[in-house]
C-alpha cells in the first residue's frame with residue numbers, strides 16, 4: 261500500500277460514495293457538504309432507503325443517484341425531479357456507478373453485497389477508501405491482487421486500520437514486530453453468559469462509544485467485528501498472521517498500535533468519531549478539518565487495557581481459526597455471520613446462537629460439506645463459498 265500520492269491530487273476531487281445512506285456514507289456526505297467547491301460528487305448509491313438518498317443527493321448534488329431496490333426507482337425520480345441529477349436503480353446499476361471515473365471512491369456498503377461494486381471501484385485503479393471490511397474478509401487475496409495489478413491506492417477507513425496506516429512504516433516493514441488492534445469490548449464486555457443469552461437486538465446494538473449501522477454494532481457485541489478486523493489487517497498490511505493481536509481498551513481513545521523491534525510502540529489516538537478516519541482518507545495525503553470533539557486526555561484521565569475473554573466471546577476465536585485455515589474459511593465465516601446476525605436482528609435466534617451458527621458452518625466447511633474450501637482460485641469460487649456458507653447457516657437457523 262503506497263503512502264505517498266502516486267499522482268497530483270486534482271481539485272475539485274471527483275468522488276463517489278457507495279453506501280451513501282449508511283453510517284459511514286452519511287458521515288462522508290457530511291464532510292463533503294461542509295467543504296463547498298472542494299469536491300465534485302459523481303455518484304451516490306443506496307439499497308432501499310430512498311428518502312435518505314434523496315436528502316443526501318440534494319445536499320451534495322451528485323451527477324448520479326442509484327437505488328438498489330428497483331421498486332423505489334419512481335420515488336427516487338420524483339424526489340430528484342428538476343434537479344438535473346440522473347437516476348438509476350438495481351444492483352447492476354450500483355456496480356455500474358462504481359465504474360464511473362472518479363478520483364476517490366468510498367466503499368461503504370455493508371456485507372458481501374458490496375463485493376461487486378467495490379471490486380469495480382478497485383478495478384478503476386483510482387483511490388478507494390475501504391470501509392466495507394466484509395469484502396476484504398471474503399475476497400481478500402482476490403481484491404489485493406486486483407489492487408496490485410491496477411495500481412489502486414487503498415485507504416483503510418475502519419478506525420483501527422486507519423490508525424495502523426497512520427503509524428505503520430511501510431517503507432521498512434522489517435522493523436515491525438506486531439500490530440495491536442484495540443477493541444472497546446462493546447455493550448457486553450462485563451456481561452454474564454445468562455445476560456447475553458437473553459440479550460435483545462436493542463441491547464446488542466447499543467454500543468457504548470460508537471454510533472454505527474446495526475450489523476457492525478452486533479458484530480462488536482459478539483467480538484466478531486474484531487475477528488473480521490484481524491483478517492482485514494492481514495490483507496491490508498505486510499504482516500504474518502501471528503503478528504496481529506487484539507487488546508480490549510474500553511475508552512476507544514487509542515485506535516490501534518504498531519510495535520517496532522526496538523521496543524517503540526506507535527499509537528494513533530482520537531475521540532471515537534468516524535469522521536476522523538473518514539476525513540483522513542478523504543483528504544489524504546493532506547489533512548483536512550474534521551468537526552469532531554477534540555481529545556481531552558485530562559478529562560478522560562485513565563486509559564485501561566485488558567485481554568479479550570475468548571470463552572465468553574467465542575466469535576473472536578472462530579475468526580482467528582478461519583484466518584489460520586485460510587482458503588475459503590474466512591469467506592464462509594463472514595457469510596454465516598451475516599446470516600446469523602440478520603436472524604438475530606429479526607428475532608429468530610438468540611444472541612449466543614450467532615457464534616454457534618458460525619462455528620457449525622465453519623465445521624461443515626472443514627469437513628468438506630461445503631464443497632470448494634481449501635483454495636479459492638477465482639471470483640466464482642469465492643461467490644460459491646459465500647453462497648454455500650449462507651445456505652448452510654440458513655438451514656441451521658430453519659432447523660432450530
Ligand SMILES: NC(=O)c1ccc[n+]([C@@H]2O[C@H](COP(=O)([O-])OP(=O)(O)OC[C@H]3O[C@@H](n4cnc5c(N)ncnc54)[C@H](OP(=O)(O)O)[C@@H]3O)[C@@H](O)[C@H]2O)c1
Nearest residue numbers: 279281282283284307308309369370373391392393472473
Ligand atoms: N459505521 C461505522 O462506524 C463503521 C466503522 C468501521 C467500519 N465500518 C464498515 O463499513 C461498512 C458500512 O457500515 P455502516 O455501519 O455504515 O452500515 P449501514 O449504516 O448499515 O449502511 C450500509 C449502507 O450499505 C447500503 N446497502 C446495504 N445493503 C446493500 C445491498 N444489498 N446493496 C447495495 N447497498 C446496500 C445501505 O443502503 P440502505 O441505507 O438503503 O439500506 C447503506 O447505504 C460495513 O462493512 C462496516 O463493517 C463501519
